[in-house]
Amino acid sequence: MTNARIARAAPDAAANRFATLTFEREVAAPPSALWAAWTAPAARAVWAAPTPSVTVEFLEAETKVGGREISLCKVAGEPDIRCEVGWLALEPERCSVNHEVISSGGNTQSVALVTAEFSGSNERSRLRVTVQLCSLGTDMEQGYRQGFGGGLDNLAGVAERTMILRRTIAAPRTRVWAAWANPEALPQWWGPDGFTCRTSRIDLRSGGDWVFDMIGPDGTVFPNHHRYLEVIPEQRIAYGLLWGENGPKHADAWIAFEDDGDATALTLGMVFSSSEEFRSASDMGAVELGHQTLAKLDRFVTGR
Structure with a gap:
């Protein structure tokens, strides 16, 4: 070690x-x-x-x-x-x-x-x-x-201060990866139920980033900035989550893609920057909101 x-x-x-x-x-x-x-x-x-x-x-x-x-x-x-x-x-x-x-x-x-x-x-x-x-x-x-x-x-x-979300999607890994790594597809499904994305720029590669706003059902705007540290096709993505463009980082995150028979097993992990960030996210229902996001991905990929 x-x-x-x-x-x-x-x-x-x-x-x-x-x-x-x-x-x-x-x-x-x-x-x-x-x-x-x-x-x-x-x-x-x-x-x-x-x-x-x-x-x-x-x-x-x-x-x-x-x-x-x-x-x-x-x-x-x-x-x-x-x-x-x-x-x-x-x-x-x-x-x-x-x-x-x-x-x-x-x-x-x-x-x-x-x-x-x-x-x-x-x-x-x-x-x-x-x-x-x-x-x-x-x-x-x-x-x-x-x-x-x-x-x-x-x-x-x-x-x-680690949060883990898992979901198995009834689709091959190539198709699930394409929905996550395609700059036109990702904003279409990203976010919890009722939220939409408004992208300023998006570059889904190692060293790239995604600057965007999450817009809530009531019109509230939540600025976001993802910095991509590692993108390994059909295997994993690692990125930092920032509060707005070049703002403070509140978590290190990753998504892992694995075969599960003919399906794809996803693991989304987040290490929050502090115990306070973790408690705040938990109190805001981050687990449920994250599961909603993965469910939207599931529907986007499978059409169900």
Whole structure:
């Protein structure tokens, strides 16, 4: 995991090369939110850095069995640290297993097997992470303790302000994707029941954005700005939600597209920027409004 801070390799590093570390967290969020925060690339990017002095840059991320994640951990004045993760097992809301290799300057610092176990109810979750570590550099065990400790504290906070919506649409993924990624189609169905869109500009690509107004049934105008961070055709979209053009960001969001037989399973996730933003959205009925939006997409795609 990218949030382990690594020391330089030492030829005689040795005595305690192997270690098994265990981390546990109680989280005030349902297992679905905790699982999404742990696995979704857009959410992992929010909590990965263990401290404000660390910046994590994701170069590649594909959370599926056989997929990999590559990131760089950056600290001012120090060499970049590369983390390569390979996903070995993913049992939603139950367990994940991945291996990771940490390197710096082309030298491997450590390898580890990371097992995460999830349990809980509708309101609370428990996470247990076991790291089987082989150190090739110095101070690796302490670095992992500090890095995972800070990262999992961040993860708990992210999960507690994460909202997850799911819907299965009886249409192939190519058709569902086309409704989401077509600049002429998206404004036709986006928004809850009774709302319409008025677009100022729309550029649905990585690095593009969508500036638009949501107009409520009573004519109230709600300015919006989506900044697209990642667009991978027929797989996922990650974007920031801003209050009006270049306004303050109130959430990091993503939509994932998966085959479900002949249908398409959608997951829409949002990590709100603060607990206050999450409570405000919840009080305004964001879950129900989001489900209405996905239902409109369903009707748009299927004609039903």
